[in-house]
Amino acid sequence: MxxxxxxxxxxxxxxxxxxxxxxxxxxxxxxxxxxxxxxxxxxxxxxxxxxxxxxxxxxxxxxxxxxxxxxxxxxDVTKMPNNGRVIFGATVTIENIDTEEQVTYRIVGDDEADIKQNLISVNSPIARAMIGKEVDDAFTLTTPAKQVDYEVVEVQYI
Missing domain, CATH: 1.10.287.180 (Transcription elongation factor, GreA/GreB, N-terminal domain)
Structure with missing residues (x-):
């Protein structure tokens, strides 16, 4: 199950x-x-x-x-020691390396996802790309239009 x-x-x-x-x-x-x-x-x-x-x-x-x-x-990520790693439930600030634009997402379950509130599903492409990364790690997100490079700026367990 x-x-x-x-x-x-x-x-x-x-x-x-x-x-x-x-x-x-x-x-x-x-x-x-x-x-x-x-x-x-x-x-x-x-x-x-x-x-x-x-x-x-x-x-x-x-x-x-x-x-x-x-x-x-x-x-409940608030009960876990924050080792700086992106995990389910973490609130993650990332920066677009080209534009220096920052955005903060919280990684949640499918039922909780709401992009208007920056709550993204753990199964979304961007969350899957971030999981396991740490502060200062870079990753590439491939979208239908292009590839975008991001860097993890902050990881919070709140």
């Missing part, structure tokens, strides 16, 4: 979503179905069909989250 790496924050967010789905969304959908049933003929009852569809999505998401949580490996 494969275990999926996840940060402490990612696991907490999934548990909160699961709780919300089970304690708020699921009962609301059940009530909506009960209300819609009272409107009579179910064949042409749009509210009933919409509520049943929502129920399907909700139950599917609950099953998906429970499956992920059952196979999760929580990695």
């Amino acid at each position: 494969n275990q999926f790496p996840m940060t402490v924050a990612g696991e907490k967010a999934l548990r909160e979503e699961l709780n919300e789905l089970k304690t708020v969304r699921r009962p609301a959908i059940v009530n909506a179905i009960a209300d819609a049933r009272e409107h009579g003929d179910l064949k042409e009852n749009a509210e009933y069909h919409a509520a049943r569809e929502q129920q399907g999505f909700c139950e599917g998401r609950i099953q998906e989250i429970e499956a992920k949580l059952s196979n999760v490996q929580i990695i």
Whole structure:
């Protein structure tokens, strides 16, 4: 069975979503179905069909989250000694060697990835290129357009 790496924050967010789905969304959908049933003929009852569809999505998401949580490996980098190596959960500042432009990413699990917040999946090409590197190490990222050279500027376990 494969275990999926996840940060402490990612696991907490999934548990909160699961709780919300089970304690708020699921009962609301059940009530909506009960209300819609009272409107009579179910064949042409749009509210009933919409509520049943929502129920399907909700139950599917609950099953998906429970499956992920059952196979999760929580990695808390704040409890690890920072040896300067890029690992899962690390916050890494890199510099484009040509433009000297710096950017900071946090390497997270697939479910937590959000490029707008600079959270990148451990399975992304840039994260795979960085894993195992240390401060002052250089690496090349090959994109469809070109190759870009980067240098690791800082590695934080926060």
